[in-house]
Amino acid sequence: MLIEHRMRTALALLVKGLVPALLLAGSAQAEKYVLLGWNDLGMHCANGDFSSFVVLPPYNNVRAQLVYSQEGSLPQLVTEGVRIDYSIPGNTTSVTKTNFWDYAQQIFDLPAPLPPDVGLTGNGLTGSMEALDGFFEVTGVPITPFQDDDLVNEQPFQLIRLEARRESDNFLLAMTEVVIPVSNEIGCVSSGCHSSEQSILNHHDDEAGFDPNDTPILCARCHSSNALGTPGIPEARSLSYRLHEKHKDIRPTNSIATCYKCHPGNQAQCLRGVMATGIDEPMICQSCHGTMRDVAESISEGRRPWLDEPSCGASNCHGSNYAEQPNTLFRMSTGHGGLYCSACHGSPHAILPSSEENDNLQVISLQGHAGTLAQCTVCHTDIPLGNGPHGSPAPAAAVADLQIVRLAGNQAHLSWSPVQGVSSYLVYSMPSADARPAQWTLLGDQAATQYDDLIGTPDEERFYRVVCVSH
Known part of the structure; x- marks a missing residue:
């Protein structure tokens, strides 16, 4: 197995100069904060018009974790003495973009009208997240898919800005921007x-006591919804069951286009993660959820919609080593160091790398490329000796004294102490300290703990990385 070690950052820089010089490995920051954010579902849909019937209100949830790391200690999750503020660049109001506030009190039996731009949980488009056990959260953000300068074209993958600040002096500790997805593509x-x-409501004319003209009507008032937490009327069955059972014969039954007739959608195409776009045989909605007939039948057999969902750890998927916590959804599961799965892997339906550029911005800013957040030094100032997430290998022992000496004739002499359990060493040069692996140049593959490199010119700067190989 390949074990990468960075000697703190595991990089050594050969500086300019003709005189022999001793250079130690570059040091990581003595302390740092890293802010990770994500949306809980990967997509939230909402009605565009609330005057007739209502499936879902504008209601978006975002979570975040703040990691503090200092040299010589393991990273810690921080929730005390700090706050996380949020805002949505280019989207400062919703009340002028939807008629939700005209009908919200009636739809949800509220004691008073909602203030403009305030959602069902009391949160708005700006504010501070709530500090909880190991994470921060804001629920019910009433965002619409329209930005302030374009009230016609939906922007389903807007960014929410998160800023972690020290409460004592408002000092900015860390910042990130992540997708806050929303679409009005409920395409009945x-x-x-x-x-x-109205024709859909009229189809309920055989239901005793139901008046299709008494609008607006919340579907979940009669049909229970775990998404909204409504018990409904038992005889009416759940909204998820009724919708999937009613439409189970729509053709083609095994096509993502069929799902996009109701779920966002032909424009949003919310299934955008690596499993749908980044593998040789792309998966579709039915690969995990089954056909609409399957969904309806599973509910009849006792599955709870929104609460019992497909598992990453299933034997026909990734297996137990990559499973969620027992009896816990992926979006609610934590793993390495208490981080939520989505902190490193992305939101459901947008598992990294995503085909949507905005989904990848956070990890690119942290590790230089899209994909799973997998670079240890994003959070760690010192690479620990134990295994990493999902049992991924870490260095068997820390190389403590990588040294580089400038020799005559533009030569550099590299040396380091042996690492226990390592059979050979790969020595790479890189054009910069943050170069991606594709930019590395392999100089040597050897058992020896020293290497001589010829530098092109006396003024050339060169970066090095040592990778240990253990069999």
Whole structure:
């Protein structure tokens, strides 16, 4: 197995100069904060019009974790003495972009009208996240898919800015921007399936006591919804069951296009993660959830929609080594160092790397490239000796004294102490300290703990990385 060690950052820089010089490995920051954020579902949909029937309100949830690391200690999750503020660049108001606030009190039986731009949980488009046990969260952000300068074209993958600040003096500790996804593509009519929303209500005319003209009507008032927490009427069955059972014969049954008739959507295409776009045989919605008939039948057999969902750890998927916590959804599971799975892997439906550029911005800013957050030194100032996430190998022992000496004739002499359990060493040169692996040049593959390198010119700067190989 390949074991990468960075000697703190595991980099050594050969500086300019003709005189022999001793250079120690570059040191990581003595202390640092890293802010990781994500959306809970990878997509939130909401009605565009609330005057007829209502499936979902504008309601978006974002979580974050703040990691503090100092030299000589393991990183720690911080929730005390700090706060995380949030805002949405380019989207400062929602009340002028939807009629939700005209009907919210009636739809949800509220004691008073909602203030403009305030959602069902009392949160707005700016504010501070709530500090909880090991993480921060804001729920019910009432965002619409329209930015302030374009009220026509949906922008389903906008960014929410998170700023971690020290409470004592408001000092900015860390900042990140992550996708806060939202779409109005609940396509009952726009998909071409129904002539109007009123016609859907009229199909309920055989239900005793139901008046299809008494609008607006919250679907989850009668049909229970775990998404909204409504018990509904038992005889009416859940909204998830009714929708999937009613439409189970739509063709093609095993196509993502069928799901996009209701779920966002032909424009948003919310299934955008690596499993759908980054593998040779892309997966579709049915690969995990089954057909609409499968979804309906599983609910009839006792599955709880929104609460019992496909598992990453299933034997036909990634296996137990990559499973969620027992009886816990992926989006609620934690692992390495208490980090939530989504902190490193991304949101459900947007597992990294994503085909949507905005989904990748956070990890690119932290490790220089898209994909799973996998660079240890993003959080660690010192690489620990134990295994990493999912049992991934770490160095058997720390190399403490990588040394580089400038010799005559533009030569550099590298030396280091042996690492226990290592059979050979790969010596790389790099054009910069943050160069990606594709930019590394292999200089040597050897058992010896020293290497001589010829520098092109006396003024050339060169970076080195030592990778230990253990069999």
